[in-house]
Amino acid sequence: MLDLVVFYFFAALTVISAILVVTRRNVVHSAIFLATALLATAGIFLSLHAEFLFIVQIIVYTGGITVLYVFVIMLVNLDVALHQVQFNRQWLVALLLTIVLGAQVVVALALSRGSLYTLPPAPLSSLEPNTEQVAWSLFHTYMLPFELASVLLLVAMIGAVVMSKKRV
Amino acid sequence: MVPIGHYLFLSAALLGIGIVGVVTRRNVIIILMSVELILNAVNINLIAFSRLVGSVEGQIFAIFIITDAAAEAAVGLGIIIAFFRNRETVLADEMDILKW
DSSP states (O other): OHHHHHHHHHHHHHHHHHHHHHHOSSHHHHHHHHHHHHHHHHHHHHHTTOHHHHHHIIIIIIIIIHHHHHHHHHHHOOHHHHTSOOBOTTHHHHHHHHHHHHHHHHHHHHHTHHHHHHOOOOOGGGGOSHHHHHHHHHHTTTHHHHHHHHHHHHHHHHHHHHHTOSOO | OOOHHHHHHHHHHHHHHHHHHHHHBOBHHHHHHHHHHHHHHHHHHHHHHHHHHTOTHHHHHHHHHHHHHHHHHHHHHHHHHHHHHHHSOOBGGGOOTTOO
16 A cells, blocks of 8 residues: 555656656756656655666666756756747647657557556565665676676766867 | 556656657757656656566666767756856757758
């Protein structure tokens, strides 16, 4: 019962913040609501007993990426842009696309409803201790992808520096 | 435990909101934020199934997706800054230099 209440609280927070991210006129407000949505997602992760990802989500997303967004907004802030039309002419196409996609997902989920709601979850002990298991898997089975990810981060760092240099 | 269908519906809702943001907004920064929302929807799915199956591998994939999102945000925002220096705009439909 309690976990249902916790789930609905964080889910409502996530969805409402996400809607506000997409609809607000001021970009700074969108960034703040993005931070809220990401923090609420962290709560969802915690309710799924993914403690390591809960911390990673807070540190990397809320602490890193959102701050990066706010800095960029400060660098490119345009008061003119606030008074311009915020949505382009494709909103009808977008609405149609989303309705079709949403209908597909809902139909797929409804068709598999029997199995989705009756599948017993694995015993909680199989995921504990979480951080230790993640580390074990990351540094044994997924060693090569882990190293590749570090190369990707290096490339992204160099790319970001080159892109934002004064004279290219 | 909350049934896994709940998590899947939440993830689908986030995906839909993100797609609406990507397709309809004109401001490039908000388009990038919507991409982050979509990536978050994927993460919720992966972690929910990781809990259902009782294997930690879904969480490993989520870690890689978070890495990817960080790299994408850094490069994307760098591109936005470079473009803003040259053309003084952040609106997607004014970025039409390559248009025929």
